[in-house]
Amino acid sequence: MSKNAYQVIARRWRPKQFSELVGQDHVVQTLGNAIKMGRIAHAYLFVGPRGTGKTTSARLFAKSLNWEDGPTLEVPEDSDIGNAIMAGRCLDVIEIDGASNNSVDQVRDLRDECQYAPTQCRFKIYVIDEVHMLSQQAFNALLKTLEEPPSHVKFVFATTESHKVLPTIVSRCQRFEFRSIPAPLIVSKLEEICKVESIEVELEAIEAIARMAMGGMRDAQSILDQMISFCGKTISQADVLEVYGLASKERIQILAQYVIDGDYNSIIQYTDSFSTEGLDFYRALLDLSDTFRELLLDTLRSKGETVNCSAEQCVRILDSLRQGEDLVRMGLSEKTNFEVTLFRAVQSGRSRSIDHVIRKISGLIPEDVKKKPKLNQVESASQYNVSTAEPVEELPKQSIVGESTLVAAGAGDLELNESAPLSMGDTPDGVVQKEEEVDNAFETEIPQPSKEKPRQIVDREKIEEKIAELPDGIKDILKDKFQADFVSIEKIDESKLI
Structure with missing residues (x-):
């Protein structure tokens, strides 16, 4: 083979059958079933990253529809029409570059040519590559023909930027999403190419090439072609990293x-x-x-x-x-x-997220403390043992939240309530309250004496006084937006927040 006739690997290894198309099985299955069932649409839109087989699939589809003995998914290699289509020599399969043929006048000429019957094939197929480059006027000129084309005309559009295609065009087409090809499939294909081309290459080198290709088979084949020119018949990982500036x-x-x-x-x-x-x-x-x-x-x-x-x-x-x-x-x-x-x-x-911290803190708090108290029955831990009238061990003096601090708590939040100090006397049960304090407080209930968790009554009036001291704006936000109830925290053991 002379030097002038040399073709790059990406062209020589372009798929000639749908079975050779890598990583697009969903497209092959859908088009194959459409051909078998005779449900061939008049317009298709192929969307996907570069080098994933959009234009190649359009050619293969045109070859399958125009085969001499009838539409079929696999066309024999000795088909004259099939070879002409793959070589770009067929008069009835017209490939148009949307970037250089994007004016409204060129689209009008295309619309007029559609009316003529094909010369040698069953269908006249227009393949417009990079269709998103057409102007809006060109799209509008194509709308009517695209919606109701002659029975012998099929359109196949290919684009890498589907968001630039007018929705009125997309809605008239069957859309196929071409996916980025996974790296293992690229590695497998490159190994096959190197075996046929008699190239010795390290597996790590092929994996590095597949990573650089970022899902594009054509990019991977072009990189391999360049590495063959640089290294000859033996390619190592160090060579690939050196040429392309990659880290191992x-x-x-x-x-x-x-x-x-x-x-x-x-x-x-x-x-x-x-x-x-x-x-x-x-x-x-x-x-x-x-x-x-x-x-x-x-x-x-x-x-x-x-x-x-x-x-x-x-x-x-x-x-x-x-x-x-x-x-x-x-x-x-x-x-x-x-x-x-x-x-x-x-x-x-x-x-760390605040949710993570809250979950960690909540794990240290007993379940009965987490329960939300009723408004008319607000209680807190007692400073005295009800049964013995002896002081209970107090929490450390250094607390994160000082005494009489007002807190707005939503449903399910942690609520530790401050209680009003009680007057202790020599009565048998050890608890005496002034009459006026009882009259001013909300309806309350004195819990039965318990050795596990002695409790006492909270004076709700003090909480109401603290609520009144809040600015109106903050109070409205807490009530309207967060549906907050107001309680008070007496002390918190800061060692549990670490």
């Missing part, structure tokens, strides 16, 4: 551990080494995000913590790394932005 998977895992441990010095040293070696910081950040994603999945599957990293910590670190992607890619200093992003990830990993 092992180094990324070590960097991830530094982020988990909060080792700032090691992070700075690694960043300096990346800069010295000329590595791609943006690519390293993406690889680091993938590493934490895998760690998160492993943590969730094991339902525990691995490598001293909880699921919540992994999620917070991932959020910080994702937020820093644009900063690293578009910022003035990639190195500085990369370091700042990692430092933010360390801080995010160390923080």
Whole structure:
């Protein structure tokens, strides 16, 4: 084969049958069933990332519809019409570049040509690539023909940006979503290509190429072609990392551990080494995000913590790394932005949500204390033992919330209530109340003496006085928005909040 006739791997290994299409089984199954059942639509819209097989599928579909012996999913290789379509020589399969043929006049010419019957095929098929590049006037000129085309005309649109296609166009088409191809499928296809091309390549090198391709088979094949030109018949992982400025998977895992441990010095040293070696910081950040994603999945599957990293910590670190992607890619200093992003990830990993803290504190509080008291029966822990009239051991004097502090509590919240001081006498039961205090208080109930938890009556008037001291705005917000009830906290043991 002469040098002038050389074709790149991406063209030579373009699928010639639907069975060779990688990673789009749902598309192949749907189109195959449509052909078998005779339910062939007049317009199709292929949407997906670059290099996933949209234009190739359009050609294969046109070849399947126009085969000499009738529509079929698998066309024999000796079909003249099939070979002409795949080579772009068929007069009845017209491929149009939407970027360079986007004017309304060109679409009007296309609309006029649709009326003529095909010359050699069963259907006249228009494949418009990058259809989102058409102008709005061109779309509008195509609407009527697209909705009611002649029976011998089929349209296949391909685009990477479906949100730019008018909804009136999308609603007239059957939409197919082409997915990013998983890395294992790309690795398998590249191994097949290297075997046929007699190329010796390390598995780690192919995996690095598959990571760089980011779900695009054409990108992976183009990278492999370039590596063959650089290395010859033997390709190693070190060669791939050197050419494209990538960090090895092992180094990324070590960097991830530094982020988990909060080792700032090691992070700075690694960043300096990346800069010295000329590595791609943006690519390293993406690889680091993938590493934490895998760690998160492993943590969730094991339902525990691995490598001293909880699921919540992994999620917070991932959020910080994702937020820093644009900063690293578009910022003035990639190195500085990369370091700042990692430092933010360390801080995010160390923080804890308020829900997590509340759950931890709630686990230390007895269930009977969590129960919400009734308005007409507000009680709190007694300072005295009712049965013996002896003082009960008091809480520590250093409390987070001082005495007579008013708290607005919603349903289910922790409520520790302050009680009015009682006058203790020498009566047999050890409890005496003044008559006027009883008259001014809400209807209350004195609990029966209990050795487990002695209780006493709370003076509701003092709580009402505290409520009256609140600013009107805060009081209205607490009542209207949060449906709050007002209680008071006497003391809290701060050792339980640590």
